Amino acid sequence: MNRATVATPNRGVRRHTGLRAYGYLAPAAVLFTLFLALPIVYALYLSLRTVKVKGLGLGRGARTEVWAGLSNYRHALVGDPDFLGSVGRVALYGLVLVPTMLGLALLFALLLDARGARARGFSRVSIFLPYAVPAVIASLLWGFLYLPRVSPFLYVAGRLGWPQPDVLSQQWVTFAIANIGLWGGVGFNMIVIYTALKAIPSELYEAARLDGASEAAIAWRIKVPVVAPSLILTFLFSMIATLQVFAEPMTLRPLTNTISSTWSPLMKVYRDAFTRNDIYSAAATSVVIALATFVLSFGFLRLVQRRAFSQENS
């Protein structure tokens, strides 16, 4: 953000402020420190520790926690092909999900904003509704809809003589998981973009409309550029959500052989911490994921910074 633009409108306020700002920030600061910063520091500490066992490891005092140096990190990054595999799968998942989700969200938002389309209220509510369904429950429902012998879709497809693909097979499972993310996320992103669209002063495009531009042209040449900052932000948050995909594959996993316990990076964290009781390498992997998220997000923001932050000065 540009310091000059922030300072100018705030010049008048600044005289009065002094330490008051810290008062406003205090509750957030305390909670942030206790429930975000401290756990992160603790995770960093854990990632440098490990447990060593003596002999058979049975009985009291057979386990001791010791410093591990960077061996947990080395193990996570180099020693474990599972981790790199999970990164690859999630990259593919994100490539499928994010463009589809944001493309559809933009399309729906533009249609909601355009003149002429009917059933807009109904559609807006319907498309937004899945956002209210927790990912665990959404995956459960879709799981039922995916399984060949219980799915009503595949049943109908079979009756009509259409092919009945096994959507949980190796080649389709990424799409099956992405579909759940799409279902839950498209409405939210649509609303964000739609909100930005509603904020466009109508004078901006009334003129174009009078000049005879089609609705599609108005959408593409006037509306989309104006909501670009919203698109950038929704892209950023979708990207973060992609890196953190967990609940959907975790819930679908017992239904199929094709989702391994390390399908996504966070599933690997979960497996290490909860199935293998190795919170130390889980902590190391989490730190790696968090760092990767930072680098990607801040890199992306840097790339588009001016556009993203021009929004709030409008």
Added chain:
Amino acid sequence: MRLHSGIRIGAVLAASALLVTACSGGGGSAGGSTAGSTGGSTAAGGKVDLTFWTWAPGMDAIVAKWNAENPNIQVTVNKQDGGDPAVTKLLTAIKAGSGAPDVMQTEYQKIPTLVSSDALADISGDLPKDLKSHYSDGTWQAVTLGGDQVYGVPQDSGPMEFYYRTDIFQQYGLTVPKTWDEYAQVAAKLHAADPTKYLGTFSATDAGWFTGLAQQAGASWWGVDGTAWSVNIDSAATQKVAKYWGDLVEQGVIDNKPMYTPEWNAALNDGTQAGWVSAIWAPGVLQGNAADTKGKWAMAPLPQWNAGDNATGNWGGSASSVTSQSKHKAEAAKFIAWMNSSQEGVDILAKQGGLYPADLPGQSEALSAPPAFFPQQTDFYKTAADIAKSVKPFTYGPNVNVAFSSYNDAFGKATQAKSSAAFVAAVKTMQDATVADLKNGGFTVKQ
């Protein structure tokens, strides 16, 4: 308008303040009721509160009975997600130093892991001296790990058996397989007669199931050799089992989908799955998942590797243990001994929980009638008792969780590939992952 909003805000803030206060009241009372879980609390009158983490059915009934008879030792049931999650929660609580229950349901294969994390208390001094005589040697060994310490009282066991649909067997003229060779022939015959039907499925999500089959074949995946662990997953016996099922899956005569999915449920209902290699608790699962097939199932001993053999493995079964954080070990031990080895307790375990009690003296009285779902098989529990005697010995190690999660991933790939060679390779993958994990943790491992 603005003023109006201001009032609204005030109302919201006031309401939230009220809620927070209400919640602190709720939190306080929750803190009170859960104090037992952080090690138990003793009230002035010498009354002891115990918390009990379990996911077995019928536990509410048995605890209600105990609480009525023992006003000074009151037990609260906290139902948990079965298996791994509860163990993780317990281990995290142990590491944190508080939060563990007094009594915990412990699956037999998890006991070495829990003992090595110092999560379970040795209650040998708090149990009746003759308790050992209530259990088969194999079961008792599972709670003592072969030493003098006792880390729990066995509750139920899961000797494996073969379940099949009598109506479908009749319809296609199939005979009940006595050996695994016959099982393969019957599977092929059924699938040829009706390509939609299978005699069973190979489930890559149920490691305990495969472990039981390996146990029947004579495998014992871990072993103690002096002060070193040995890992024998990749043994001839396990390979034999893996190759056998790999061949069946490769030929396509049995299914390769996991058990315990809605799809598998549907298959049990409509006869697509005409058989199930399962364990003694199967009637309860079948009743819950396919109630309409009542009376159509029968139970037989597991097919054998050699004709005339008499062997089986275990799938499932748990003990009840006292955690190392409990402040009332003696009272907790008294409760679990009563629950699992008194006739009163065993009756409720069997009749209301549908469990197969591990307690030998109480078993026969508790299980006089066949399961309601198998009304025609009147000698069900007599047959079961004979089968239960043929469970082969098996030793679990301290990282069963690693071996099991490796099973899920390696066999998941192999079943997807439908390749017998991949099944055998998966056994090697399990062995390597398990050994590597033990070494990584600093355990002494004998090569």
Added chain:
Amino acid sequence: MATVVSGPQVASARPAAPSRRVSSSARRPNRIGTVVLLIGALYCLMPVVWVLTASTKSANELFSTLTFVPSTHLWDNIRELSAYRGGLYWRWMANTALYAGVGALASTLVSAMAGYGLAKFVFPGKRAVFNVILAGVLVPGVVLAIPQYLLLAKVGLTNTYWSVLLPSMISPYGIYLARIYAAASVPDDVIEAARTDGAREWRVFGSISVPMMMPGLVTVFLFQFVAIWNNFMLPYIMLGNDRLFPITVGLSGLLNQGASQPAMYTSVITGALLSILPLGALFLTLQRYWQVDLAAGAVKA
């Protein structure tokens, strides 16, 4: 998608279309658009309709009648679910409302204050504070859950309502949003004028700034409400006592009964349906408010 993509080509090919087209294109109902929206709505409603019909089926029908045809057992299923361990399901429902409602309210207040402070004041370290908060948005919950558990266990707060409520009260995303809303909807001269009139800081915030930020704060509240409602990992790890569970953790437990128990599919499906209803109703009522208000607020700014 096609209509939008074809847009620029149409426009560049015909920079100035005859004005007759204007009136017709503006009034003509957009049939393709309507169809696209309805397909989207259908896609989003389908699983909800499925769960609605599935929850009317008995356990046998669930696996033998595989269509969207409803049955008549909804009431039985609800009764069975309600009977489970003495009505535990309804307690989970109440717990969820408590976690999400109180947590989101507290979080909204904290976010409003912090966002306002960040947007309307200039102070040393502002940029650093904002960057730290942005960084906080990026930290996955799974990563935090275990350290949070271990730390809360040290003060004996695990397995209480507080163990879920307290971590839910801080939302970097909420602060980020509140900052945007504060910047966009509270003009500096209004604050200035109130201060010149001698209003105290808290009064300026409470009776002038917060009302102006209100539409945005409703959004923050909704986001946080949904986030807590959705959160599985935190309560899953923190809580051992099933009487404290929220609905997601409770239903997952019903589904994962272990090998020797039948899964309670009908109860899970009925429970899923009943859990969607209140949140859906909340959305239907609140969505309209914050849509309209947010747009108005943004236009005003």
